[in-house]
Amino acid sequence: MEFRRILLDGYPTDVVLDGDSLVARDGRRVEARMATHLPPVSPTKIICCHLNHISRVREFGVELPPAPTYFHKPITALNAHGGAVVRPSNCHYLNFEGEIAIVIGRTARNIAYADAAHYIAGYTIANDFGLHDFRDTDAGSMLRVKGADTFCPVGPGVVTDWDFTGKRMLTLVGEQVRQDGSTDEMAWDMHYLVADIARLITLVPGDIILSGTPAVSRPVQPATWSASRSKDWARSPITLSKDRLP
Numbered sequence: 001m002e003f004r005r006i007l008l009d010g011y012p013t014d015v016v017l018d019g020d021s022l023v024a025r026d027g028r029r030v031e032a033r034m035a036t037h038l039p040p041v042s043p044t045k046i047i048c049c050h051l052n053h054i055s056r057v058r059e060f061g062v063e064l065p066p067a068p069t070y071f072h073k074p075i076t077a078l079n080a081h082g083g084a085v086v087r088p089s090n091c092h093y094l095n096f097e098g099e100i101a102i103v104i105g106r107t108a109r110n111i112a113y114a115d116a117a118h119y120i121a122g123y124t125i126a127n128d129f130g131l132h133d134f135r136d137t138d139a140g141s142m143l144r145v146k147g148a149d150t151f152c153p154v155g156p157g158v159v160t161d162w163d164f165t166g167k168r169m170l171t172l173v174g175e176q177v178r179q180d181g182s183t184d185e186m187a188w189d190m191h192y193l194v195a196d197i198a199r200l201i202t203l204v205p206g207d208i209i210l211s212g213t214p215a216v217s218r219p220v221q222p223a224t225w226s227a228s229r230s231k232d233w234a235r236s237p238i239t240l241s242k243d244r245l246p
Contacts, residue, residue, distance in 0.1 A: 001016060001017075001159070001160045001161060002016065002017040002157040002158065002159045002160070003015065003016050003017075003040065003122075003157055003158055003160070004016070004017065004022060004035075004037060004040050004155065004156055004157035004158075005037070005038040005039065005040050005041075006022060006030070006035040006036055006037050006038060007035075007036040007038065008024060008028060008030060008035075009028075012038055013028075015030075015035075017032065017157055020032055020033070022035055032156075036082075037080045037081040037082055037083075037155055037156050038080050039078050039079070039080045039154055039155060040103075040124060040154065040155045040156070040157055040158045041103055041121075041154075041158065041205075041206040041208065042206050043075065043078070043206045043207045043208045044075070044204055044206065044207055045072065045075070045201075045203075045207050045208075046072065046073040046074075046075065046077065046078065046152055046207075046208045046209075046210070047070050047071075047072060047073075047197055047201075047207070047208070047209050047210070048070060048071050048072070048073060048099075048128060048146065048209070048210040048212075049068050049069075049070055049188070049193055049209070049210060049211055049212040050065075050068070050069045050070065050071065050212070051064060051065065051069070051187075051212065052068065052186050052187055052188055052211060052212025052213075053181055053185050053186055053187075053212050053213060053214045053215065054185045054186075054187065055181055055185055055214045055215035056212070056213060056214055056215045056217075057187075058215070059215040059216070064187055067196070068187075068188050068192075068193060068196060070197065071141065071142040071143075071146060072143075072147070073128075073146055073147050073151065073152050073210075074143075074147045076147075076149050077146070077147055077148060077149060077150065077151045077152040078152050078154070079150045079151070079152055079153035079154070079236070080153060080154070080155055080156075081153065081154075081155035081156035081234050081235065081236075082156075082235055082236070082237070083150065083153055083236065083237075084150065084236075084237050084238070084239040085127075085129055085150045085151060085153060085226075085236050085237070085238050085239070086148075086149065086150045086239050087131070087222060087238060087239070088131075088148075091131055091133045092133060092219070093131065093132035093133050093135075093219045094129060094130070094131055094132075094219055094220055094238065095129065095130045095131075095132050095217045095218060095219050095220070096127055096129060096171055096173065096178070096179075096217060096218070096220050096226040097127065097128040097129070097130065097171075097179075097213035097217045098125070098126075098127055098128075098169060098170070098171030098179050098213060098214070098226075098228030098229075099125075099126045099127070099128050099169075099210045099211055099212060099213050099228065100123055100124075100125065100126070100164065100167075100169065100183065100190070100210075100211050100230060101123065101124045101125065101126035101154055101208050101209065101210050101211070102120055102123060102190050102193065102194060102208065102209040102210075102211060103120065103121045103122050103123065103124060103158050103206070103207075103208060104119060104120065104121060104194070104203045104204065104205055104206065104207040104208075104209070105119060105120055105121025105122070105205055106118065106119045106121075106205060107119075107202065107203065107204050107205065108194060108198040108202070108203040108204075109198055109202045109203070110198060110199055111194070111195055111198050112195060113191055113192060113195040115195075116190075116191035116192070116194040116195045116198075117191055119194060119198070119203070120190065120191075120194060121158060121160065121205065122158040122159050122160040122161075122162060123158065123159055123162050123164060123190070124154050124155055124156075124157065124158045124159070124234075125154065125155065125156075125228045125229070125230060125234040126152060126153065126154045126208070126210050126228070126234070127152075127153050127171070127226055127227075127228050127234060127236050128146065128151075128152065128210050128213060129146070129148075129150075129151040129152070129153075129236075130142070130145045130146045130151070130217075131144065131145055131146075131148055131151070132145060132219070152208075152210075153234060153236040154208065154234070155234055156234060164183050164189070164190050165183060165184065165189075166182070166183065166184055167182065167183045167184075167230050168180070168181075168182055168230065169181045169182060169183065169214060169228070169229070169230050170228070170229040170230075171213075171214075171226065171227070171228045171229075172226065172227045172228075172229070173220050173224060173225070173226050174224055174225065178216055178218060179213065179214050179215070179216050179217065180214070180216075181213075181214025181215065182214075183230075185214065186211065186212060190209075190211060193209055193211055194209065197209065220238055221238065222238050222239060223238070223239075224237075224238055225237045225238065226238065
């Protein structure tokens with residue numbers, strides 16, 4: 001099953017995907033392509049894994065760390081399928097990073113790896129945009145690099161019956177494939193990431209974990225769009241802000 005959240009008759013409404021249509025609990029239907037999407041969940045936190053894909057490690061010419069490392073995106077970075085990603089006008093290096101996002105379904109704290117699947121509601125597509133003009137100044141926290149408003153589009157929906165093994169991951173800019181990876185090249189799988197984080201941090205329903213990106217993350221320009229694909233598409237137009245950073 002795939003569930004989404006859209007604006008329907010002016011109100012945020014939970015819907016499920018039925019063919020090419022979205023169906024609300026009261027039976028109202030709307031074509032999926034015509035719907036205004038909202039983020040499919042309301043997280044209390046967005047936690048992201050740094051290096052996880054072997055192709056990315058090789059691209060950087062570094063060694064994989066002995067354990068995953070993480071950074072945080074503020075909730076204000078959350079964006080929806082089709083939402084505009086805003087690059088400040090005096091910045092130049094807005095990089096796309098197509099990823100699979102884990103959505104938490106049950107409160108998780110100090111859980112076993114073998115039990116992690118029971119705490120996952122499903123999976124969605126995310127684009128972990130980063131403003132690499134700040135790469136050197138925020139090298140540790142990545143706060144301004146990855147945390148700007150609109151920099152975490154997710155969706156369109158959350159798939160609940162998805163086996164993450166052996167899945168191809170594509171990121172497109174315009175109609176061109178720029179990233180082409182697989183979930184099988186992840187050093188730490190989805191269940192490991194959930195159990196690892198939950199050792200010290202309580203995860204609650206709706207929380208999002210971004211599981212890492214394959215090689216070939218590059219800058220994207222305004223007036224285009226970037227999309228990530230595994231089971232579905234997540235299209236994110238890139239717009240140029242009129243505001244300059246001080």
